[in-house]
Amino acid sequence: MSDTEKTAGDFREVYDRRGTMEPDFKVTSGLTPEIIRTISDEKGDPDWMREFRLKSLELYNTIPVPDWGPSLDGLNMDNIVTYVRPKSGMEHSWDDVPTEIKDTFESLGIPEAERAGLAGVGAQYDSEVVYHSVRKEVAESGVVYTDMDSALKGEHSEMVREHFMKLLPPTEHKFMALHGAVWSGGSFVYVPPNVSVEIPLQSYFRFNAAGAGQFEHTLIILDKGATLHFIEGCSAPKYNVANLHAGCVELFVGEGARLRYSTIENWSKNMYNLNSKRATVAKDGAVEWVSGSFGSHTSYLYPMSILRGEGARMEYTGITFAGAGQELDTGAQVIHAAPRTTSSITGKSLSKDGGRSTFRSSVVVNRGAYGCKTSVVCDSLMLDNKSRSDTVPVIDVRNDDVDIGYEAKIGRISEQAIYYLMSRGISEGDAKAMIVNGFAEPISKELPLEYAVEMNNLITLEMSGKR
Amino acid sequence: MSTLLEIRDLTVGVGEKIILRGLDLTINAGETHVLMGQNGTGKSTLASAIMGNPAYTVRSGSILFEGEDITNETADKRARRGLFLSFQNPEEVPGITLENFMRTAKSAVTGEKPRVMQFRKDMNAAMDKLNMPQGYASRELNVGFSGGEKKKAEILQLLLLNPKLAILDEADSGLDVDAIRIVSDGVRRYRNEGNALLIITHNAKLVEELTVDYVHVLDQKKISLTGSAELITRITEGGFAGLGDNKADKGGASASREAQ
Numbered sequence: 001m002s003d004t005e006k007t008a009g010d011f012r013e014v015y016d017r018r019g020t021m022e023p024d025f026k027v028t029s030g031l032t033p034e035i036i037r038t039i040s041d042e043k044g045d046p047d048w049m050r051e052f053r054l055k056s057l058e059l060y061n062t063i064p065v066p067d068w069g070p071s072l073d074g075l076n077m078d079n080i081v082t083y084v085r086p087k088s089g090m091e092h093s094w095d096d097v098p099t100e101i102k103d104t105f106e107s108l109g110i111p112e113a114e115r116a117g118l119a120g121v122g123a124q125y126d127s128e129v130v131y132h133s134v135r136k137e138v139a140e141s142g143v144v145y146t147d148m149d150s151a152l153k154g155e156h157s158e159m160v161r162e163h164f165m166k167l168l169p170p171t172e173h174k175f176m177a178l179h180g181a182v183w184s185g186g187s188f189v190y191v192p193p194n195v196s197v198e199i200p201l202q203s204y205f206r207f208n209a210a211g212a213g214q215f216e217h218t219l220i221i222l223d224k225g226a227t228l229h230f231i232e233g234c235s236a237p238k239y240n241v242a243n244l245h246a247g248c249v250e251l252f253v254g255e256g257a258r259l260r261y262s263t264i265e266n267w268s269k270n271m272y273n274l275n276s277k278r279a280t281v282a283k284d285g286a287v288e289w290v291s292g293s294f295g296s297h298t299s300y301l302y303p304m305s306i307l308r309g310e311g312a313r314m315e316y317t318g319i320t321f322a323g324a325g326q327e328l329d330t331g332a333q334v335i336h337a338a339p340r341t342t343s344s345i346t347g348k349s350l351s352k353d354g355g356r357s358t359f360r361s362s363v364v365v366n367r368g369a370y371g372c373k374t375s376v377v378c379d380s381l382m383l384d385n386k387s388r389s390d391t392v393p394v395i396d397v398r399n400d401d402v403d404i405g406y407e408a409k410i411g412r413i414s415e416q417a418i419y420y421l422m423s424r425g426i427s428e429g430d431a432k433a434m435i436v437n438g439f440a441e442p443i444s445k446e447l448p449l450e451y452a453v454e455m456n457n458l459i460t461l462e463m464s465g466k467r
Numbered sequence: 468m469s470t471l472l473e474i475r476d477l478t479v480g481v482g483e484k485i486i487l488r489g490l491d492l493t494i495n496a497g498e499t500h501v502l503m504g505q506n507g508t509g510k511s512t513l514a515s516a517i518m519g520n521p522a523y524t525v526r527s528g529s530i531l532f533e534g535e536d537i538t539n540e541t542a543d544k545r546a547r548r549g550l551f552l553s554f555q556n557p558e559e560v561p562g563i564t565l566e567n568f569m570r571t572a573k574s575a576v577t578g579e580k581p582r583v584m585q586f587r588k589d590m591n592a593a594m595d596k597l598n599m600p601q602g603y604a605s606r607e608l609n610v611g612f613s614g615g616e617k618k619k620a621e622i623l624q625l626l627l628l629n630p631k632l633a634i635l636d637e638a639d640s641g642l643d644v645d646a647i648r649i650v651s652d653g654v655r656r657y658r659n660e661g662n663a664l665l666i667i668t669h670n671a672k673l674v675e676e677l678t679v680d681y682v683h684v685l686d687q688k689k690i691s692l693t694g695s696a697e698l699i700t701r702i703t704e705g706g707f708a709g710l711g712d713n714k715a716d717k718g719g720a721s722a723s724r725e726a727q
Contacts, residue, residue: 415521420558423518424568424624425546425575434571438562438607 014107015266018237019208021100023126024087029211030078033057036181039083043149043184048161056170056180063174070298070327070356075242075272081212082182084126090147091131101125108235110204113450118231120145122203124216127184134201142192145201148217151188160188163219167250167278167306175246175274175300179215183248186216191226191257200229200262200448205247207236207267213244220250222257222285229260231451235295238268242297245271251279253287255309260288264451266458267295269325274300283309283338290446291318293330294458302360304333307341307369319348319443319455322355322387323462331360331392336402340371347378348443350436351387352462358390367398375405381439382412383432433463469496470534471549471632471663472517477528479509479516485526486512488688494632499664499677501699504685505707510667511555513685514636517665518552519545532632547576549631553621553638559609565620566590566604569627576628593626596656598649614641622653633657634665639673647672671703684710 025042027035036057040050065072088098094111105111105123114121120134122145129147138145144156151160170180187203207214222228236243245267253259259279267273273296279287289303305314316332334343349357359378380389391408413435421431437444437459444452472494479487486509494500504510515523517530519542529538532548560568569590574580591601597619609617618638625633635654639647651673658664658677666674674696682698683690684707692698692710701709 414558417558417560419520419522419542420554421560421568421572422542423520423546423552423554424572424628425543426571427543427575428541430571430575431543434563434568435560438560441562 015235015268016237017104017107019100019104021087021098023209024085026081026084026209026212029081031057031060031082031178031181035082039182039184042083042085044153046153046157049152052165053181056177059170060174060177060181063177065174066300069300069329070358072272072298074297075244079211079241080244081209082215083184084209084212085128086125086130086208088125088128088130090129090150092133094131097130101130104206104208105131105204108204108206108233109450110202113202116450117199117448118202119143119197119199120201122147122187122201124185124203124205124214126207126209126212127214129185129187132187138197141195141197143195143197144188144190146188148186148188148219149184151219156188156190159190159221160219163221163250163252164217165248165250167252167280168248168276172276176248176276179217179246179248179276182213183215183217185214186218186247189220189228189230191222191228193223193254194225195223196227197229200231202231202233205232205234207234207243207245207271209243210239211241211243213246215245216247218247218249220259220261221252222254222259224254224256226254226257227259229262231448232261232263233266234263235266236268236271239270241270243268243271244274245296246274247276249275249277249303251277251287253279253281253285253312255282256284257282258286258288260290262290262447262451264292264447264454264458265295269295269297271296272298277301277303278306279304279314280306280308281312281314284311285309286313286315288314289316289318289332290443291316291330292443292447292455292458293318293320293328294462296328297326299328299330301329302331302333302362304335305343306335306337307343308337310338311340312338313342314344316345316347317443317446318346319350319440320357320359321350321459321462322352322357324353324355326355328356329358329360331358331362333362334364334374336363336365336369336372336374339369341369342373343375345376345378346442348439349378349380349389350383350439350462351380351389352383354386356388356390358392360392360394362394363396363404365397365399365402370399370401373403377405377407378409379439380408380410381436382410383436385412429463433460436463470494471496471532472665473531474517475529475531477516477530478526479512480524480526481512481522486523486688487516489528490689492683492690494663494665496631496663497660498680499658499666499674501674501679501682502665502667502685503669503682503699503702508685509688510685511636514552514634514665514667517634518542518550543575546630547578551625551628551630551633553618553625553633553635555636555640557609557617557621559607559612561607561610563608564605565608568608569624572624573627576630590623590627593623596626597623597653599623615643615646618642618646618650619653622650625657626653629657630662632663632665634667636667637669638666639668639670644672651676671699674699
């Protein structure tokens with residue numbers, strides 16, 4: 001265990017390392033049409049996008065802040081800088097990325113993971129993507145993996161325009177309106193019919209600036225029969241001012257296609273993580289979400305899957321760990337919009353040192369969606385008497401031929417189990433960490449090995465109270 | 468003969484309730500003790516107090532292990548000194564494989580990391596002897612194990628951790644005759660001149676093949692009677708009620724001390 005702790009401590013040090021390089025450009029804080037126009041000018045948007053941004057800002061100003069979740073009082077948009085461009089271009093070789101930024105990604109292990117077993121990598125630093133690359137053989141199979149800015153202006157511009165914020169429109173909620181206005185960076189993926197990408201693609205989002213926002217947009221389109229595993233990672237050093245992340249992920253899964261979307265989120269504890277993710281799945285297609293939420297001060301995160309075609313299926317497997325000062329409100333949503341669609345939601349949540357963890361699940365089965373199967377299992381573990389865990393399920397079924405399962409368990413860590421492990425010589429701290437890692441095991445086993453190791457390290461860090 | 472465990476005038480409670488009062492017991496290296504008693508007399512409480520279960524409070528008295536006072540030590544420290552308890556109802560711990568748990572425990576108890584391949588070999592050998600399929604190594608700790616499988620897994624831990632003093636709390640309850648023999652074989656394999664056993668049981672079968680040095684009867688919150696192995700036969704044949712006459716002249720701890 002002591003070995004793991006050391007590694008975990010090293011991890012913390014890496015996450016916390018602040019970059020010192022001055023940005024190339026940033027807008028003033030706050031939100032005005034002038035700021036939006038400046039971002040649009042700086043990015044060289046096509047006209048439609050410029051209008052889209054300004055319309056989104058109007059929406060932002062009319063939509064109220066959500067009144068049902070964790071408090072957002074600590075977030076003042078007047079103090080948030082929405083666009084920070086690092087001194088770097090969008091490079092295809094790590095050698096061309098400025099040393100300090102490259103070193104940051106090196107210490108996070110990104111280039112190493114790329115060499116070891118990724119089909120492609122995208123790396124974003126603050127508001128812009130600084131590196132994007134895809135293996136030659138993957139590119140030759142017709143797979144497109146590029147930064148969103150290039151996609152918006154390049155040969156796939158029509159495809160982007162057709163899909164951009166169609167699943168998650170700016171009208172969805174206040175922070176999607178904000179995203180529509182100030183989005184920058186992110187990745188675009190297109191996998192052609194029947195192409196199977198055997199090893200994962202990964203985009204990593206590093207957020208270095210203080211008092212700023214990151215608003216990357218991820219758009220993934222899988223054509224008929226395509227297969228892909230996409231991994232999203234994120235981290236940031238800690239500051240004493242609020243930071244905001246309002247990314248948007250839109251996934252289009254074609255007929256018979258299969259997409260796995262894995263996330264290890266480790267934002268620093270000054271972050272308001274108001275992220276939205278949504279997938280639409282065509283006939284016989286499948287989307288699988290694997291999600292680990294460890295960081296941020298406050299999170300709202302509930303990926304939605306719309307099962308639009310007959311036989312489509314979704315699986316969600318996620319874990320959330322709320323430590324001191326954290327309020328993490330996470331979950332999953334599914335809409336069964338076609339017959340014989342299936343969904344399975346497994347949520348695990350942990351809370352410790354006064355942290356608060358809420359798991360929301362929403363299952364909707366439409367009127368004509370006969371023969372659907374759905375199962376929701378959520379399991380919460382509180383590690384002490386100060387912490388809190390809530391489970392909020394919604395099940396809305398509009399026909400009578402549905403197979404539904406729902407199971408929720410909330411409990412404290414078992415003193416008897418701790419004693420049992422201690423009676424075998426294992427210290428109290430290690431015994432607790434073992435029980436918690438065991439609790440998380442159904443999620444970590446869904447992750448590629450190195451990410452599972454990272455997750456275990458994050459849990460050990462949380463358990464040791466070093467975060 | 469060196470003394471492993473010495474319990475002096477021990478009073479133990481759960482919450483407001485006193486379960487053991489003024490109990491004495493001494494166990495030396497090389498001895499096998501059997502503890503019997505009717506249900507609810509506090510046999511498991513004694514085992515828990517010796518192991519350091521935080522749910523039980525020692526109100527007064529002391530527990531010494533190899534001459535050192537461990538009354539206030541946590542269970543992990545006691546385990547590292549060489550104490551072991553085979554649980555009556557071992558906890559299920561999801562997400563941890565039996566093998567990983569065993570390796571972590573072994574390294575915690577010995578203070579050094581066992582080599583992975585060697586440890587696996589030792590573990591497989593021990594599992595073979597207990598008639599446990601090797602697939603159990605990769606199963607989650609006690610999760611979905613039958614009663615008998617849990618008991619075997621406890622004996623497996625006993626064999627691999629090789630403690631100085633092992634307390635077996637009803638290691639045979641709920642087992643069929645064949646399983647009892649396997650557990651009993653395992654216990655016999657563990658036992659040598661340098662270590663000791665305290666066996667809590669209702670069943671003569673488990674200890675049939677062992678050389679029992681002392682049999683204690685727990686009654687009225689303390690050890691009310693201590694005798695030799697033949698006491699087991701008397702209890703299994705006549706029940707605890709038939710012992711009534713002896714209680715007056717053979718008074719628990721003093722008898723135990725005299726016998727040594």
